[in-house]
Amino acid sequence: MKYACLLYGDESDPVATPEPGSDAFNSMMAGYVAFGEEFDSKIQAGEPLEPVSTATCVRVRDGDTMTTDGPFAETKEQLGGFYVIDADDLDEAIAIASKIPHATLGTVEVRPVPNFEDFD
Amino acid sequence: MTDDVAPDSAQIADIVRDEWAPVVATLVARFGDLGAAEDAAQDATEQALIDWPRSGFPRDPRAWLIVVARRRLIDRMRRNVVGREKTQLAARLDTAIRDMDDDLEAGHDTSLMRDDQLRLIFACCHPALSREAQVALTLRSVGGLSTAQIATAFLVPEPTVAQRLVRAKKKIEAAAIPFKIPPDAELLARTDLVRTVLYLIFNEGYDASSGPAQMRNELCDEAIRLAGLLADLTPDDPESLGLLALFLLIHSRRDARVDETGLVLLDDQDRTQWDRAMIERGVESLDRALRLDRPGPIQVQAAINALHAEATSSADTDWTQIVLLYRRLLDLAPSPVVELNHAVAVAMADGAVSGLALLDDPALATSLDGYSHFHAARAQLLADVGDHAGARSAYERALETVRNDMERDFLSRRLADLSPPIRATP
Numbered sequence: 001m002k003y004a005c006l007l008y009g010d011e012s013d014p015v016a017t018p019e020p021g022s023d024a025f026n027s028m029m030a031g032y033v034a035f036g037e038e039f040d041s042k043i044q045a046g047e048p049l050e051p052v053s054t055a056t057c058v059r060v061r062d063g064d065t066m067t068t069d070g071p072f073a074e075t076k077e078q079l080g081g082f083y084v085i086d087a088d089d090l091d092e093a094i095a096i097a098s099k100i101p102h103a104t105l106g107t108v109e110v111r112p113v114p115n116f117e118d119f120d
Numbered sequence: 121m122t123d124d125v126a127p128d129s130a131q132i133a134d135i136v137r138d139e140w141a142p143v144v145a146t147l148v149a150r151f152g153d154l155g156a157a158e159d160a161a162q163d164a165t166e167q168a169l170i171d172w173p174r175s176g177f178p179r180d181p182r183a184w185l186i187v188v189a190r191r192r193l194i195d196r197m198r199r200n201v202v203g204r205e206k207t208q209l210a211a212r213l214d215t216a217i218r219d220m221d222d223d224l225e226a227g228h229d230t231s232l233m234r235d236d237q238l239r240l241i242f243a244c245c246h247p248a249l250s251r252e253a254q255v256a257l258t259l260r261s262v263g264g265l266s267t268a269q270i271a272t273a274f275l276v277p278e279p280t281v282a283q284r285l286v287r288a289k290k291k292i293e294a295a296a297i298p299f300k301i302p303p304d305a306e307l308l309a310r311t312d313l314v315r316t317v318l319y320l321i322f323n324e325g326y327d328a329s330s331g332p333a334q335m336r337n338e339l340c341d342e343a344i345r346l347a348g349l350l351a352d353l354t355p356d357d358p359e360s361l362g363l364l365a366l367f368l369l370i371h372s373r374r375d376a377r378v379d380e381t382g383l384v385l386l387d388d389q390d391r392t393q394w395d396r397a398m399i400e401r402g403v404e405s406l407d408r409a410l411r412l413d414r415p416g417p418i419q420v421q422a423a424i425n426a427l428h429a430e431a432t433s434s435a436d437t438d439w440t441q442i443v444l445l446y447r448r449l450l451d452l453a454p455s456p457v458v459e460l461n462h463a464v465a466v467a468m469a470d471g472a473v474s475g476l477a478l479l480d481d482p483a484l485a486t487s488l489d490g491y492s493h494f495h496a497a498r499a500q501l502l503a504d505v506g507d508h509a510g511a512r513s514a515y516e517r518a519l520e521t522v523r524n525d526m527e528r529d530f531l532s533r534r535l536a537d538l539s540p541p542i543r544a545t546p
Binding site (some may be wrong): 090 | 246248294295297298300302518
């Protein structure tokens with residue numbers, strides 16, 4: 001069973017989002033490396049994301065493509081990265097998600113990824 | 121049980137209700153689909169209500185219900201699949217049926233069957249579900265209450281409950297919430313969560329703001345039944361036995377707690393109306409819990425209630441011991457409400473002045489400012505020391521924060537007793 005782990009946090013909070021190069025940043029990155037090694041067999045994909053100020057929303061209506069600057073929703077906490085993991089059930093997914101370094105700084109949303117083979 | 125006596129529908133309903141959790145649990149364990157298991161258990165219940173009055177009780181009602189429910193569940197599953205999946209399904213069903221027959225032959229009171237029920241309970245009270253969903257699922261899937269009964273008990277429209285249940289079951293399915301007994305490291309916390317859900321169910325019955333008294337009592341009875349089940353399933357966990365004891369001891373006072381004028385305080389209750397049989401069961405459960413020699417906050421609360429139950433009057437109550445137990449509770453599970461109860465016990469043991477001194481703690485007063493019981497207790501103690509103006513304003517504050525009609529009436533009466541009624545100007 002696949003789960004997406006979506007990492008939400010306040011980009012403007014230096015604790016939740018440490019400055020690159022700072023000690024806090026380096027120890028956070030070391031945490032991610034350790035997490036990646038420990039759960040190598042469970043992690044199917046994972047990427048960090050640039051801040052929402054770099055985001056562009058795209059909508060196509062009546063054949064016209066419209067773009068707007070910024071994220072889909074202005075919220076206090078923003079999506080900052082994600083993993084796709086493989087777990088037996090929600091309990092294992094929660095156990096893995098709780099080991100993502102970000103879980104101690106912000107929020108990790110765990111969302112099941114549907115298996116469309118089930119619908120054949 | 122003999123096959124000769126034709127059982128009436130109330131007797132059947134009682135048995136079917138007790139067998140609901142094992143039947144649903146075993147079907148879920150073998151077929152994995154909670155919604156389908158409940159539908160099948162419902163079918164079997166209806167069949168029992170038709171067949172048993174004619175045929176008498178089956179020798180083994182649980183086995184009868186499981187076999188009938190299983191047949192209905194399989195019929196439905198077969199109807200819902202098409203094409204090449206039929207072969208796969210047939211193989212899966214054959215395995216499930218064989219496994220279940222083995223279980224039934226081995227006798228159904230095996231540890232396996234108990235574990236199935238625990239798995240069901242832990243899934244219904246899974247922390248990934250909302251509190252409301254946990255409560256509704258536990259009442260429906262473990263307790264066997266209908267959607268309509270849950271709606272009546274919680275004073276919410278039936279479609280709301282139905283939707284809540286559908287959404288919760290969808291989440292269990294889509295997010296793969298497991299039907300699993302948590303690993304040892306999490307077992308205690310997860311069992312605590314189950315106890316919290318049962319406590320909420322009991323409290324809803326006990327403290328309901330309105331609704332028919334009968335339904336409230338039924339909800340308490342149901343919470344007691346579920347606590348009994350949990351205590352049976354977790355015999356080594358003294359807090360589960362403690363929870364059963366606590367519910368029984370509190371509920372034993374149900375008839376004395378309300379009279380024709382409304383709510384009656386513990387001190388003023390007619391103790392001959394207390395349910396002695398229920399008190400005995402409660403004390404017996406508490407004794408069993410205490411023998412395991414691992415004290416916990418629920419056992420302490422049960423012990424406090426046992427002391428009340430054993431006293432013939434408020435004056436006869438061992439308030440010193442109750443104060444000590446509240447201190448113990450403050451160590452084990454500190455909270456402002458426990459501090460409040462401790463202060464009231466101190467007032468009973470050492471006099472109103474000592475109790476008031478504890479209640480006048482500014483931090484406590486701040487955290488309990490929105491809690492009517494705090495102001496009501498303060499008002500009572502202020503009245504006891506002769507500060508009627510203080511008591512009046514405390515009752516007024518209690519009335520501002522009260523959320524329960526019965527308590528509102530009670531507080532209004534207390535306030536009126538305090539001061540002569542003001543003549544209305546024409």
